[in-house]
Amino acid sequence: MGNIKDVTKLTDNPYLNLYHLKGTNRVGKPLNYYIASRVKSMERMKLKTKKNTPDxxxxxxxxxxxxxxxxxxxxxxxxxxxxxxxxxxxxxxxxxxxxxxxxxxxxxxxxxxxxxxxxxxxxxxxxxxxxxxxxxxxxxxxxxxxxxxxxxxxxxxxxxxxxxxxxxxxxxxxxxxxxxxxxxxxxxxxxxxxxxxxxxxx
Structure with a gap:
């Protein structure tokens, strides 16, 4: 299973933002991944809260x-x-x-x-x-x-x-x-x- 070690917010828009994930993949190699999210702060991302609240x-x-x-x-x-x-x-x-x-x-x-x-x-x-x-x-x-x-x-x-x-x-x-x-x-x-x-x- 992959492991996310760090999350960085790259944009500051009202309805959609880009986040950079750094970590390792399932075999331990470095991973850089980018996702968009509707939330305005990293703390509210689903990968942090583990809750599926509808956007x-x-x-x-x-x-x-x-x-x-x-x-x-x-x-x-x-x-x-x-x-x-x-x-x-x-x-x-x-x-x-x-x-x-x-x-x-x-x-x-x-x-x-x-x-x-x-x-x-x-x-x-x-x-x-x-x-x-x-x-x-x-x-x-x-x-x-x-x-x-x-x-x-x-x-x-x-x-x-x-x-x-x-x-x-x-x-x-x-x-x-x-x-x-x-x-x-x-x-x-x-x-x-x-x-x-x-x-x-x-």
């Missing part, structure tokens, strides 16, 4: 009288200089409950309200995003969205199109568009399962 929240919600549409966002991302389909998502603010964060983020990004489903904790617990390069983890919440879509709550830095997609459109998106991986897996349930939330054991 963000992902919202999987259904829409419409028949609950036959899924709420997506088509968002411009600088990392790929292009648009990608995702679930509405966002960061959990310090001291904020992740479910409250999800309800807030859905409202801000889409203008929609969320009737939250109380799912088993195993379906909500934080999962790691891209663990080879970051310690970021996100919890997932589920529910039924209602209201009228609106961009009024979006920030100036966000370029987001609200998408209410039925199964036919989701199939097209999966075939033809860029899709975030954590969203793509859930959309496969949406396409194939009569009840997309059946796996939640409601």
């Amino acid at each position: 963000g929240i992902i919202i999987y919600s259904l829409y419409g009288e028949k609950r036959d549409k899924v709420v997506l966002v088509k968002q411009y991302r600088y990392s790929i200089d292009g648009y990608i389909y995702e679930f509405p998502a966002g960061l959990v603010e310090e001291g904020e409950d992740y479910k409250e964060a999800g309800i807030r983020e859905l409202k801000e990004e889409t203008g929609l309200d969320l009737d939250l489903i109380q799912a088993e904790p195993m379906y909500e617990k934080p999962g790691f995003m891209s663990v080879g390069m970051t310690d970021e983890s996100c919890a997932t919440i589920y529910g039924y969205a209602n209201g009228t879509p609106s961009k009024k709550g979006q920030e100036d830095s966000e370029e987001i199109e609200i998408v209410l997609a039925d199964r036919k459109e989701v199939k097209r998106i999966l075939k033809e568009e860029r899709v975030a991986i954590m969203c793509a897996y859930m959309l496969m349930h949406f396409v194939k399962d009569e009840d997309p939330f059946a796996f939640l054991d409601l």
Whole structure:
């Protein structure tokens, strides 16, 4: 097993920072490794706390009288200089409950309200995003969205199109568009399962 001996913070940004890890690998050779983290101090990094506190929240919600549409966002991302389909998502603010964060983020990004489903904790617990390069983890919440879509709550830095997609459109998106991986897996349930939330054991 590798051994981390020293951690150095290399940047000082508000939402994401780069850290340098020094140590040894599993056979004792020197190791230099770099990771990004959402936390603002080394003491709060998961490699220090050993706790998986969610940095963000992902919202999987259904829409419409028949609950036959899924709420997506088509968002411009600088990392790929292009648009990608995702679930509405966002960061959990310090001291904020992740479910409250999800309800807030859905409202801000889409203008929609969320009737939250109380799912088993195993379906909500934080999962790691891209663990080879970051310690970021996100919890997932589920529910039924209602209201009228609106961009009024979006920030100036966000370029987001609200998408209410039925199964036919989701199939097209999966075939033809860029899709975030954590969203793509859930959309496969949406396409194939009569009840997309059946796996939640409601």
